[in-house]
Structures are given as structure tokens and as C-alpha cells.
Amino acid sequence: MRTIYFIIWKEFKQIFRDKGMLPIIFVIPIIQLLILANAATFDIKNIKVMIIDKDNSSTSRLLIAKYDASNYFKLVGTTFSNEIADNYLADGKIDMFIEIPANFERDLVRQNMNKMMIVVNAVDGTKGNVGMNYSTSLMNDFNQEIRQKFSTINTTFISNTEEINIIQSNWYNPELNYKIFMVPGILVLLVAMIATFLTAMNIVKEKEIGTIEQINVTPILKYQFLAGKLIPFWLIGMFELAFGMIIASIIYGITFVGSIGLIFLFAAVFLIAVEGLGLFISTISDTQQQAMFIAWFLLVVFILLSGLFTAVENMPGWTQNLTYLNPIKYFIELIRMIMLKGSGFEDTKIHFAVMAFFAISINTIAIWRYKKTV
Amino acid sequence: MEAPNIVIKVENLTKKFGNFIAVNNISFEVYKGEIFGFLGANGAGKSTAMKMLCGLWLPTSGNAKIAGYDIYKETELIKKKIGYMSQKFSLYEDLTVAENIRFYAGIYGLSNQQIEAKTNELLSKLGIEELRNSLIKSLPLGWKQKLAFSVAIIHDPEIVFLDEPTGGVDPITRRQFWDLIYDASNRGVTVFVTTHYMDEAEYCDRISMMVAGKIEALDKPSILKQNYGVSTMDEVFLKLARG
Amino acid sequence: MKRFWGFVHKEFLHIFRDKRTLIILFGMPIIQILLFGYAITNEVRNANIAILDLSKDAVTNSIINKISSSGYFMIYDNLDNLDEIETVFKTGKVKEVIVFESGFAQKLKSNKKAEIQIITDATDPNTGTTLYFYTSNIIKNYQMEINLVQQPFLNIIPEIQARYNPLLKGVYLFVPGLITIILMLVCAMMTSISLTKEKELGSMEVLLASPMKPFLVIISKVIPYLILSLIISTVILLIGHYNFGVPIRGNLILLYLEITLFIITALSLGILISTKAQTQQVALMVSLAGLMLPTILLSGFIFPIENMPLPLQIIAHINPSTYFMIIVRDIMIKGSGLEFLWQETAILIGITLVLIIASIKNFRIRLQ
Secondary structure, three states: OHHHHHHHHHHHHHHHHOOOHHHHHHHHHHHHHHHHHHHOOOOOOOEEEEEEEOOOOHHHHHHHHHHHHOOOEEEEEEEOOHHHHHHHHHHOOOOEEEEEOOOHHHHHHHHOEEEEEEEEEOOOHHHHHHHHHHHHHHHHHHHHHHHHHHHOOOOHHHHHOOEEEEEEEEEOOOOOOHHHHHHHHHHHHHHHHHHHHHHHHHHHHHHHHOHHHHHHOOOOOHHHHHHHHHHHHHHHHHHHHHHHHHHHHHHHOOOOOOOHHHHHHHHHHHHHHHHHHHHHHHHOOOOHHHHHHHHHHHHHHHHHOOOOOOOHHHOOHHHHHHHOOOHHHHHHHHHHHHHHHOOOHHHHHHHHHHHHHHHHHHHHHHHHHOOOOO | OOOOOEEEEEEEEEEEEOOEEEEEEEEEEEEOOOEEEEEEOOOOOHHHHHHHHOOOOOOOEEEEEEOOEEOOOOHHHHHHHEEEEOOOOOOOOOOEHHHHHHHHHHHOOOOHHHHHHHHHHHHHHHOOHHHOOOEHHHOOHHHHHHHHHHHHOOOOOOEEEEEOOOOOOOHHHHHHHHHHHHHHHHOOOEEEEEEOOHHHHOOOOEEEEEEOOEEEEEEOHHHHHHHHOOOOHHHHHHHHHOO | OHHHHHHHHHHHHHHHHOHHHHHHHHHHHHHHHHHHHHOOOOOOOOEEEEEEEOOOOHHHHHHHHHHHOOOOEEEEEEEOOOHHHHHHHHOOOOOEEEEEOOOHHHHHHHHOEEEEEEEEEOOOHHHHHHHHHHHHHHHHHHHHHHHHHHOOOOEEEEEEEEEOOOOOOOHHHHHHHHHHHHHHHHHHHHHHHHHHHHHHHOHHHHHHHOOOOHHHHHHHHHHHHHHHHHHHHHHHHHHHHHHHOOOOOOOHHHHHHHHHHHHHHHHHHHHHHHHHOOOHHHHHHHHHHHHHHHHHHOOOOOOOHHHOOHHHHHHHHHOHHHHHHHHHHHHHHHOOOHHHHHHHHHHHHHHHHHHHHHHHHHHHHHHO
């Protein structure tokens, strides 16, 4: 125990003496929470739309007004020319256009139905998809409205129509605020990055400057050395999480529905797992540059497969299976469940079990790979 | 049966890196309390041999016993008995003199009182009490190396291994460094030192000459000079190196 | 000139000797494009939902059938009472609960009105909203069908066309983005680190003391990175095109010219950083924070710029990656020519010139 204490003591001396470390510990969380939470928003509003109105009827004007009034769309303008709309779309000045053909209203009333063309710029698949969804929904409502409007002319329809009334409720996030969704995930990212990078770089640095040899000729045991290395960054990781949470609640006013203690309990296990990863990276790198590259590479893959930006359920089967191996995914899922929905230990016990398994197995492999004698 | 005064016994020790044979079948013994010099040009295999004896690298074949312990099975026991000063500077530049001493002494399991006593003794012996709280990186190279040596024997090991301890320092500092080595040797510590400075060879009790992974000669400096009929170790080395 | 190529050759050896870094440099883009192509999608399929049917009649049954056969939803659970909604959301297993009021069919018949509540787990607002839209559209279609049986009535059918990317594949966006990121990584980050390393080791001084012009020394150091980047870009383009069917509709020569322009931009950024940074560590941190972060987050790669707060929009608009991404995307997917892209190209050239002048100035100062 005393040996471990000496390693920890030394690490803290070095960490707090390093001028570069304090900014990393305090500035990175703020930057991440400020930039990432604000930049990383899929919150798609203000889809820019143009309407080609060749009909110029009361119906077409009603539709234009409907798009104009919608929160989701921003009406850039109306035109008579397909060419202008096409060019605007190609130029990126609009995201979609709607073509209302000539005699639209007349044919609609005559045939009781009519078609309308909506062209969406789908280069950005996500945005295209959202634009299509919003439009379909808006058209459904619009149909309802015009039926009302024309019912005064032709009274037969409305009387017999059966109407299903749909009530929308958005639980846990009624304002549909994207930041509430992102911030817990960013906290996980922060903790994971700090722990993995610092652990990996720290041990490789001792390799690079040669002090590791001096340690290796002492009778210190492998586990003592590694425990002494992991504990300081474990403490820093826990501190970062607390610091990040405070910042998040100050800047974004995010409240914690569930138990904060449970989040920290999970973070405690999670940190051991990702530090094990950092340790493993250090055993396969000779220079800090290599360690940095490998850590960066692994983290990018983990982040993409974590459900931070895009939901895991939407991925194809084999990629979903891959995500079961991703420690970051479990923490993001859990922190969102606890922070936003107030889930308890009963709901998250599988997460705990899996993370404990990760922590043990990753560290076992890393310790086995770490050799005092080569 | 080993004679009681043999502390290092090496038999047919070999280390290969792929096809390259860094240490080729060397055998020798080192006696308690002597200063044993390991000489040779850069790349002759001195450091590799020493790293195997310290338990840092595993040999490809051959046997060795350090302080009676086997270098394959009992490396952790060996590590309690030895001190080591590597070619690369091994103190932490961003820690102070006292902090470095405290750290290594702590790892070797010295108690707080022992650490305090050792620190005072060491600083006064080197005459640098006033540098106690200076960062290592602020010290001149000569001081760093003297300090590194003192830290390497902080736990009173039976044997201390020094890998090119005086590289890059001026002759006066080297002389002072050797005073420290003599001092340790007088207290019964066996000193195993590699160097490529031939004048340092004269300070050793016995020396071995390594050329291309093999030990070409091993004896007291005076006897070697006599055998080769020359007056300096430099000339002995040149004769050996030319084959 | 012979000496110059000697230098270039030496640099190549340096890069190719570090196998681990090379594997990462080539492996990273390939794995990333595969992940982006296959895994990263906002398209909803087989989302788990729960049903709370307080009516259990023929109408609710056929609506539930419509929903479950749509391909978007999997019915994970059938609930019995309102209290179970909270529980099932907390386990995180379902994203949406659909509640049919009691006596649904009867109310629809006699009152001509019945109620369905769609409750989404809006912790993820996008998934929540998307699921709501899908569900409500299915229900509205159903409503239209039952009414049509009785008699025809006014109906506008929107015909939606997804231009440029009919299957709405996310990978269309990721190929240009990935090229940009990799070019930044290789050209700016690696160059800045490798130049700073020479500085740290003192070997830069030796090179500069050689009879070659300092300018040529730097050029010879960055040429291998230029070639490496062109190879990696080609690999990404090939995988994107042949594996994921991302079109290359525009002029290939124009595309490569623009790529080369951006490589020069990135290289001059790397050189500029190296003239300022004293240690590799600093160069690394500056590159990560100052280049990678904006390239990934503030360039419109994943997240639309127009939704960001103003300060971030400003950063995005001085970020060369933003312009390059638009250029590559438009050439590949829309087939745009220079007549559409001259503005972006001009801005990119302008930024590059500023960077080159700044790094030459800094370099001179350091030499004196």
C-alpha cells in the first residue's frame, strides 16, 4: 500500500506542476460543453422552402400561408418559374420547393383529388428526410382544412367524416430541446477522453524519457505501479464529471431527475474500464505521438457507435451488435436514463454488470500485456 | 558450489534480436566488493548484457545468478538487492531533489524516518543542502548524475549497476563521480560499471573487454597491460579491437 | 534540383518507416467511411414501441396492424394501464407509447371523433419527433381510407421527390466530410508535428544551414504529405463510389484541382503552426483544438451551420473546411461546375494566400 501511495504522490506532484495540465483539466470541459452542445444540434428548424405558384388561387395562397406560418419552414419566396426554383435548389439557397400547377384548385374540386410535387434537396440525407416528414404532416393537416373550407360549398363530406384526433405528448423533454439530450452525452465524452488520453500518454511519456527503466529495476510489483498510475487519473476523471455537471447546470440549467449518486457510482466503474483502455494503448505504443493517434482512432470509432449523435436502434444489426462492445455507449445510455428520466438501479443493473465485466477484462489484458521484463 | 564471495555468476549468456547477436555466449564472475568494469565500443553489447543482469530483459539462452538469485525465476528478488543507474537520465526533471529521493526511497520501502535521515545524509555528503528544493531540470548535468547515483544506492543494495554513468561530463566531474563509486565500494557495495572511457578502466579492480558481443579479455588492468605489452588501456583496447 | 529530390526521398523514408502511424492513417479513413456508410443513419427502422389499448376493438386492432406492418415499428410490449408507461420508458426499452382511449370504435361511430395519444420519449427529441410523424401519418392515412370507403372527398396527394440522393443515404454527406477531415489530419496536423519535431531535435537548424534555400527545404518536407493525402483521398473516393454508390457527377479534374488547392491550404496551416509551436505536444494540442474540432463540428459536416449561435457561425465562416466541403459535395453529388463554385473557390484561394504569407513572415522572423 505504501508503495502505491508513493506513486500517487509523485503523479500528483507532477500533474499540478505541469503548466499545461491545469488548462486541460479546467478549460476543456468548458469548451466542450459550450461548443459541442451548441454546434452539435440536429434540431432542424427553418427548412428553406420556395413555392412555385402557377395557380394563384385561394387554395394555393392558403398553402403558402400555411408554410409561412409553420415553425419548421422558412418561406424564402414564391415564383412562377421552375427554372428559378431549380437553380435556387442547386445553389443551396433553398432546401426544397413545392410546385402548385396551373388550374390546381379547379381540378381539385372537379376530381375531388389532385397531386402536388414537392422536391427536396436530399444531399444531406437527414435534413431531406426531416423535410419530407414535416411536409407530409403539414399536407395532412392542410387536407383537413380545405375539406372544412369546401364543405360549405359541398356539404356532403364533412357530415359523415370520422375523425381520429391525435394528441402528441413529448415526455421528459416537452420543449424538444436538443441540448438537454446532448449535454449528458458530452459529459461522458469528456470523462472518457480525459481518462483515456491522460493514462495512455502518461505511461508512454515515462517510456520516452526513460524513467520507466528505473522503476522496472525496483522491486515494485506490476499491480502497485499500475494502481499508482490509475488512481490519480481516476480521481481527476471523477472531478471532471462533477465539474462538468456544475457547468452544465449553470449554463444550460439542466436539472437531474434521477440519482446523482448512481451516476457517480457508474462513473467509478466506467473510469476503471477506460483507464484500462489507456493502459492497453500505452503497452502498444513507443512514442506519445503513436499513443495519441491510437487513442484518437479508437475514441472516434467508439463515439460514432455510441448513440451520442445517432440512435443505436437505427443501425443495421451487425453494427448494433458491435455497439455491445462499446463502453461509452453504456454510459451515455445510462446517464441519459438517470439524468433525464429518473431511472433507478433496477432499470440500469445490466449496464452496471456489463461495465464491471469490461473494467475487469480490459485491465486484466492490459496488465498481462504490461511487462516489467521484456 | 559457489564460493561465498561470488555475487554475480554468468554462464554462456546470449541475447539475440532477430538474426543479430547482441551478446554472444559470455561467462564471467564478479566478487563481492570489487569494482568490475565492462568496457567496449558503442554497440559492443555492454548495455544489453547489463539489462539482462538487472532483470529488464530476458536472455535468449544461458544462465546467470545475481546475489544468489536466478535471473529467470527470481527477478523480483534480485531487484531488492540491486541498484541501477541507466544510460538515459532517470530522475524526474519536474520534481525537486528531495522529492526524487523521497519517491525512490519510498518505492524501495524505506520508512519515513529512514527517508528523512537518508535525504539529509545524502545532501550533506554531496554538499548540496541548499539545492534540496530545486527542480532537477535546473541542475547542471554533473550534479544530476551524482544525484542519480546516490539515489540508485539509497536502499543500500549489494550490487549497483552503472550504465555509462559519466557520459557527456567534464573530466573533473568524472573524477568526483568516481570518488562516490570508491566510497560505495569501501562500504562493501559491489560496483558493476560499463564505460567506453578507457582512462576510467584504470580505476576498476578488474575489467572485461567486450568486442562485438563477446568478452575478449578479462583481468586486472595491470595484468592486461602486461599481457599485451603496452602501457595504457587505450592501447590494450586498440589491439583487441583490431583482432 | 537533384539535392531537392534527395530531401524529398529522405522524408518519404521517415514517414514510411513508422508502420503503426501509416496503418492508422490508412485504416482510420477506411473504417470511418465503412462505419459512416453502414452504421450512421437517422432513418428509423424497427423502433420499439408499446401499445396501451384501452378499447381492444376491431378499429384499434386494424390501426395497430397498420403500425406494426409499416416496417418502422416493432411492438415490444402491450401495456394494461397508464402507470406502466412510466415504468416501460424508464427501462429505456421503448421510445414511444400509443394510447387508444376506451370505447374507441364506438366513439368513432357515434361521435365521429375518437382520440389517440402518442407519447414519445423525447429525451432524444429527433427520434421522438420522427417517430411521432411516422405514427401520425400512418393514422391519418388510415382515417382517410375508412372515409374514402364511404365517399370520395377532397384530397391533395403530395408527391415527394428527393433530388440528388433519392435513397436519402447519409453517406453522401460523409464522403466529402471525411476527405476534408483526413486532409486536415495528414496535411496540417502531421506536418506541424513533424516540422516541430525537427525543431525540437535541432535538426531543422542543420537543414537550414545546408546550401538549399529555406523555402525549398520546407517544400521538400511537405511534398510527401501532399502525395500521401492524394492517395488517401483517392481511396476514400473509390470506396464511397464503388461500395456505397456515392456518385461523382461533376468533372473529376476539377475535383482533383480543388482537392490539391485544399491540401495546399492545410499544408500552409501546418507550416504556420510549426513556426509558432515550440514542442510537439503544443503543436498537437493546437492542431487538435484549432483544426480538428472546427473541421468536424463547425464546418457543416455533421451539423447544419445555420442552427448554430452567431459566434460559432462566424467561426464556421472563416473556416476553410466549410468552403471545401461545399465544393466537394456539390461537384460530386450535384455535378456543379466552376460557374456555381467560383465564389467558394475564390474564398479558399484567398485564405490560402493569407496563410502562406503569414507562415513565410513567421519563418523569416525565426531565421533572423
